[in-house]
Amino acid sequence: MLRARIIIGLACSLSGLAVQSLSPVAAQADNAAIVGQLVDHQTREPVGGAxxxxLGVGKELASDSAGRFSHAGLRSGTYVLQVHAIGYSAASWIVELADGEVHSEVFELQRLPYVLDPLVVERRPSLSEQRRNEFERRRAAGRGYFLTEAEIKRESPRSLADLLRHVPGVRLQCRGSMAGCTVRMARAPRECRPDFVVDGFEASNATSLDMPTIGIIGVEIYRTLSETPLQFLRADNQxxxxxxxxxxxPR
Incomplete structure (x- = not known):
């Protein structure tokens, strides 16, 4: 009987250790989610079919007739949410997910102005062509530091931090590892963080450099106020x- 009790006690102890060893694995599961609704900025009506x-996740979603959508099974980290809807300007948002977090938010879309001119028959460049042309014009002007799609593919960075690490005049401030880094310009005051713009839209919360580089085709870095073009300049930008x-x- 004594030997049987010892064996049973040992089995219980091993079982407890097994449960404890599984806890970190469970904590790393893809258990975060984004739940959202798209609405018209002016009317507050839901936007369906968007x-x-x-960015960096292959699956594409569509909003239902009530403007709702959800994406589960996500790891903790920083995501760029991009939305395209007929009749609305394309929009991007930065969403940061903690482990196990269900992020719920209402996202507002701006209507496109309607300009009808049946006499115009000339071909106009698409939005994607136009922004590439503007990118190259700004690069040729010699103001700022530019990373082209070819350069990004050649470097194969895993995150935005990797991409910015060797840019002259840019400093990364990290706490022990690349995760949790912040960026500032060498000439900027301490604790002064740059503004971020994603696809032409202000993304003021995009201070995390864990953003994946999959799908990024160009980066412009303006290190001073004098370098920054007017379309990206804010009154309080220092x-x-x-x-x-x-x-x-936008295409």
Whole structure:
């Protein structure tokens, strides 16, 4: 009987250790989610049938008739939510997910102005062609630091931090590892962080550099106020601007 009790006690102890060893694995599961609704900025009416994508995640979603959508099974981290809807300007948002978090938010879309001119028959460049042409014009002007799609593919960075690490005049401030890094310009005051623009839209919360580089086709880095073009300049901008262009941007 004594030997049987010892064996049973040992089995219980091993079982407890097994449960404890599994806990970290469970904590790393893909258990975060984004739940959202798309609405018209002016009327607050839901926007259905919109295409919704997460930069770096292959699956594309569509909003239902009530403007709702959800994406489960996500890891904790930083995501770029991109939305395209007929009659509305393309929009991007930065969403940061903690482990196990269900992020719920209402996203507002701006209507496109309707300009009808039946006499115009000349071909106009698409939005994607136009933004590429503007990118090249700004690069040729010699103001700021530019990373082209070819350069990004050649470097094969895993995150935005990897991409910015060797840019002259840019400093990364990290806490022990690349995760949790922040960026500032060398000439900017301490604790002064640059503005971020994604596909032409302000993304003021995009201070995390864990953003994946999959789908990024161009980056513009403006380290000073004098370098920054007017379309990316804000009245209170004293810390520089980082402009990111993606494949999922306006077409």
């Amino acid at each position: 295409r919704i994508g997460l 810390c520089g601007t980082i402009v990111i262009w993606t494949q999922s941007g």
